[in-house]
Amino acid sequence: MNYPLRRTCREVAALILAREDRALAFPERLAIRIHFLVCKACPNFAQEVRTLRHALGRWRHYSEHDNDPSQS
Amino acid sequence: MQQACITHLALDDFASPMSAETADTLAELHRRVEALRPTLLRLAQLQLRNLAWAEDAVSETMLAVLEGASGFNGKSQFKTWVVGILKHKVLDQLRLRQREAQYDTDDDGEVLDDLVFAPDGHFRNFPQTWDTPADALQQRQFFEVLEACMDALPGQIGRVFLMREWLELDTDAICQELRISSTNVWTMLHRARMRLRECLQLNWFGTPAK
Numbered sequence: 001m002n003y004p005l006r007r008t009c010r011e012v013a014a015l016i017l018a019r020e021d022r023a024l025a026f027p028e029r030l031a032i033r034i035h036f037l038v039c040k041a042c043p044n045f046a047q048e049v050r051t052l053r054h055a056l057g058r059w060r061h062y063s064e065h066d067n068d069p070s071q072s
Numbered sequence: 073m074q075q076a077c078i079t080h081l082a083l084d085d086f087a088s089p090m091s092a093e094t095a096d097t098l099a100e101l102h103r104r105v106e107a108l109r110p111t112l113l114r115l116a117q118l119q120l121r122n123l124a125w126a127e128d129a130v131s132e133t134m135l136a137v138l139e140g141a142s143g144f145n146g147k148s149q150f151k152t153w154v155v156g157i158l159k160h161k162v163l164d165q166l167r168l169r170q171r172e173a174q175y176d177t178d179d180d181g182e183v184l185d186d187l188v189f190a191p192d193g194h195f196r197n198f199p200q201t202w203d204t205p206a207d208a209l210q211q212r213q214f215f216e217v218l219e220a221c222m223d224a225l226p227g228q229i230g231r232v233f234l235m236r237e238w239l240e241l242d243t244d245a246i247c248q249e250l251r252i253s254s255t256n257v258w259t260m261l262h263r264a265r266m267r268l269r270e271c272l273q274l275n276w277f278g279t280p281a282k
Contacts, residue, residue, distance in 0.1 A: 008189075008192070008193025008194070009189065009193055009194050009195050010185065010188075010189040010193040010194075011193065013188075013189075013195075014262060017261075017262050017265045017266070018258060018262065020261070020265065021236065021243050021257075021258060021261050022243060022258065040198075041194070041195045041198050041199055042199075044198070044199040044200060044201050045195070045199040047201045047202065048199055048200070048201065048202045048269060049265070049269070051201075051202040051203075051204055052202075052265070052268065052269065052272070054204065055204055055214070055218060056218075056237050058204075058211070058215075059215050059218055059219075060237070060238065060240075062211075062212075062215055063111070063115060063155070063215075063238075064151060064152050064155045064156075065149055065151060065152055
């Protein structure tokens with residue numbers, strides 16, 4: 001089946017990564033939403049990327065604060 | 073109006089008595105910043121990927137801390153203040169070494185993408201969902217793995233990624249600092265994130281018993 005805005009997982013994964021660093025254009029956001037309707041793998045990939053984003057935020061905090069009680 | 077300002081200033085001066093930190097002797101300050109040196113060096117090296125440059129950035133930081141102790145208001149944490157200074161010194165090093173760093177680029181093309189995706193564009197391995205570690209000990213171990221994975225990113229790709237995620241620069245700022253195109257920055261960030269994902273999958277999330 002072919003439809004407009006059809007993307008492969010490889011292309012959608014690239015968009016999911018790109019939105020960590022730039023604002024996506026409307027057709028790109030739409031392509032992700034459409035793809036998610038028919039794909040179970042890419043939503044998982046997006047969840048991993050989100051987890052990674054949160055982990056990096058906590059790592060930044062961890063590397064800059066005295067959160068180790070044995071050291072304060 | 074002017075009078076009010078002067079009063080305000082004078083009051084302000086008076087209202088900020090020497091905090092415990094400013095009362096610290098220089099020796100005590102030196103001890104505290106010296107204790108942070110391993111952390112500072114680790115962070116600097118993660119960003120700069122060159123031990124000599126990292127040592128320069130850390131020395132500059134220590135000097136700035138000792139000279140500028142009055143800038144520390146005692147309200148923010150000491151470590152937060154010092155790491156903030158380190159970030160500026162590390163960025164100075166990046167500017168200074170920008171030309172040399174360019175030669176560090178590795179060009180592995182789309183190799184990893186080709187491993188992750190089949191020729192028809194599907195994932196070869198179905199992505200899992202990831203749970204982040206809950207308790208503190210696990211979290212610390214996780215951060216060690218995360219740092220090791222970031223450290224394993226190749227030269228310039230690693231620098232660009234850390235500029236984005238540690239120095240928290242946007243891609244425009246990274247373009248300007250490194251004098252490369254935004255497409256180039258986005259490509260490097262894409263590769264960095266793919267590699268990091270693979271590394272974490274392999275060394276943390278993929279291992280069943282932790």
